[in-house]
Amino acid sequence: MGRxxxxxxxEAAGRLFGERGFHGTxxxxxxxxxGLLGSSLYSHIGSxxxxxxxxxxxxxxxxxxxxxxxxxxxGSGADRVAAFVGGHLDVVLDHRDEVxxxxxxxxxxxxxERAGAVxxxxxxxxxxxxxxxxxxxxxSFSADLDVPLASISILSILNTVERxxxxxxxxDRAGLAEALTTRVLALLQ
Numbered sequence: 001m002g003r004x005x006x007x008x009x010x011e012a013a014g015r016l017f018g019e020r021g022f023h024g025t026x027x028x029x030x031x032x033x034x035g036l037l038g039s040s041l042y043s044h045i046g047s048x049x050x051x052x053x054x055x056x057x058x059x060x061x062x063x064x065x066x067x068x069x070x071x072x073x074x075g076s077g078a079d080r081v082a083a084f085v086g087g088h089l090d091v092v093l094d095h096r097d098e099v100x101x102x103x104x105x106x107x108x109x110x111x112x113e114r115a116g117a118v119x120x121x122x123x124x125x126x127x128x129x130x131x132x133x134x135x136x137x138x139x140s141f142s143a144d145l146d147v148p149l150a151s152i153s154i155l156s157i158l159n160t161v162e163r164x165x166x167x168x169x170x171x172d173r174a175g176l177a178e179a180l181t182t183r184v185l186a187l188l189q
Contacts, residue, residue: 018097077135
C-alpha cells in the first residue's frame with residue numbers, strides 16, 4: 001500500500017462516483033480502488049459527503065477555467081460563444097467522471113451543500129449568458145434572443161455529449177466541436 005494524498009482520494013472518488021453514482025459507491029469500494037481499508041480513508045476526508053463536494057468543486061473548476069478562456073477570446077460575441085462551446089466539450093470529454101458527478105450527483109448532498117453546488121452551476125451558466133448578451137449587443141445574435149432559454153438549451157446539448165460520443169466514432173473531437181458550434185450558433189440567429 002502506497003501513501004495517498006487527498007488529491008488521489010478525490011480523483012478515485014470522482015472515477016467511482018462517475019461510474020457507479022454516489023449511492024452506488026461505498027467507502028469500502030473507494031478503499032479497494034486505492035488499496036486501503038475503508039476506515040483508512042477517514043484520515044484523508046471526514047465523510048463521503050465531503051468527497052462528493054470535493055469532486056463537484058473539482059468539476060466546477062474545470063468548467064470555470066474553460067469559461068475564462070472563452071471570455072478572453074478575441075473577436076465578437078459569436079467568437080466567444082464558439083470558444084465556450086469548444087471549451088465545454090473539452091471538459092466534458094476530458095473529465096467525464098467529474099462531469100457526471102458535477103451534473104448528476106449533487107442531488108445527494110445535504111440541502112446547504114446542494115445549494116452551494118447549484119450556485120456553482122448558476123455562476124457558470126451566468127458566464128454563458130453574459131457571452132450571449134455580448135453577442136446580442138454586437139449584432140452577432142438576434143436582438144430578441146431569449147438568453148435564459150438559449151443558455152439552458154446550449155448547456156443541455158453540450159452536457160449530453162459524454163453519454164453518446166465515442167472517440168472512435170464517426171466524428172472526431174474537432175469534427176464534433178465544429179458541428180455542434182455550427183448548430184449552436186444557428187440557434188442564436
